[in-house]
Amino acid sequence: MTRHPLAFAAFCEFVATAFLIVAVVGSGIAAERLSGGVVGLALLANALATGGALFALILTFGPLSGAHMNPVVTLAAAIVGDFSWRSVPAYFVAQIAGGLCGTFVAHVMFELPILQVGQQVRTGPAQWVAEIVATSGLLAVIWGSARYRTPVLAGAVGAYIAGAYWFTASTSFANPAVTIARALTDTFAGIRPVDVAGFVVAQCIGLAVVLPLLRKLATVPLED
Numbered sequence: 550m551t552r553h554p555l556a557f558a559a560f561c562e563f564v565a566t567a568f569l570i571v572a573v574v575g576s577g578i579a580a581e582r583l584s585g586g587v588v589g590l591a592l593l594a595n596a597l598a599t600g601g602a603l604f605a606l607i608l609t610f611g612p613l614s615g616a617h618m619n620p621v622v623t624l625a626a627a628i629v630g631d632f633s634w635r636s637v638p639a640y641f642v643a644q645i646a647g648g649l650c651g652t653f654v655a656h657v658m659f660e661l662p663i664l665q666v667g668q669q670v671r672t673g674p675a676q677w678v679a680e681i682v683a684t685s686g687l688l689a690v691i692w693g694s695a696r697y698r699t700p701v702l703a704g705a706v707g708a709y710i711a712g713a714y715w716f717t718a719s720t721s722f723a724n725p726a727v728t729i730a731r732a733l734t735d736t737f738a739g740i741r742p743v744d745v746a747g748f749v750v751a752q753c754i755g756l757a758v759v760l761p762l763l764r765k766l767a768t769v770p771l772e773d
Contacts, residue, residue, distance in 0.1 A: 553613060559639040561614035563647035565606050569618050570651025570730045571658075572602030577737035578659045591737060592714060600711030607703035619724040620644055621756050625688055628760065629767045648730030656734065667732045667739030671719060676744075677751040679719035684755025686713065687723045692766040725749045 553561075576598030580591035610616040615632070617623045623640045626632035656663050687709060694705040713721030722728045722740075728749055732742040740748070 555636050555639055558614040558636070559643040561610050562617060562640050563643040563650070565610040565614065565616055566618045566644045566647030566726055567651035567654065568606055569599075569602060570648045570727065571655050573599050573727065574652050574655035574731065574734050574736060574738045575658060576602075578655065578661070581737040592720065595737065596711045596714035596720075599714070600707040602707075603710055604703045604707035607706060608699060611699050611703070614640075618644060618647075618726070620726055621684055621724065621752050622688065622691065625692075625756055625760070625763055629692075629763050631767065644726040645729055648726040649733065652730045652733050661736070665733060665735040665739075667741050668735050669739040669741060670744065671740045672744045672747055676719045677747055679717040680722060680748050680751035681755040681758060683713050683717045683719060683721035683723040684752040685759035687721075688756060688759050689762055689766070692763045695766075696769050696771045719748070722748055723752060723755070725752055728752070 573595070577591070577595045580594035580598075584591040584594065606618065607616045610618075615626070617626070617640060620641050623632065623637055623644070627634050627637050653663050656665065687706070690705050690709045691702070694702045710721060710723070713723070722731070725748075728740065728745050731738050731740045732745050
């Protein structure tokens with residue numbers, strides 16, 4: 550984990566998470582505008598842009614803050630013992646604030662009203678199970694690939710999220726900060742605020758489900 554001062558590391562989390570949400574929301578807006586009404590094409594563009602952004606952001610911010618960009622990742626790291634509990638609140642605040650800022654920036658770039666409320670219905674058992682699967686899979690990929698060099702980890706996470714856009718019914722939010730941020734955009738990537746709690750609970754369940762595996766993966770020796 551990073552040895553940088555907490556204030557600096559938290560600031561990096563803020564910036565990294567903001568860029569992640571800019572990628573998610575911005576590519577969703579662009580994809581919807583350019584896809585000619587073909588939802589599958591828009592989703593493909595959104596998935597590829599998000600996966601590519603994750604790869605770049607993990608490479609860039611990993612050495613500075615760990616590039617969690619996700620409260621569930623931060624919480625998992627603290628539980629497994631890879632991260633200080635003292636730093637958890639600062640990371641949570643930075644990630645959520647960064648996500649909100651990223652949403653607003655995406656709106657500005659595409660000349661949309663800055664303040665919006667999501668209208669996309671995303672609720673029900675199928676969506677919640679999808680978020681459990683998406684989150685547990687993401688955490689397993691992170692801890693499973695962490696024993697390799699950073700580019701491998703970055704590539705694995707980016708590829709997983711790009712794929713999970715398609716194999717989960719929820720399009721794989723897998724991140725409470727992302728979920729909250731997407732509740733404030735009435736665009737392709739949006740979610741109704743009333744549906745946020747169900748997603749966040751499901752994401753926490755995903756962490757609980759995969760936690761024994763994470764503890765085991767944390768003991769696997771690093772590869773050269």
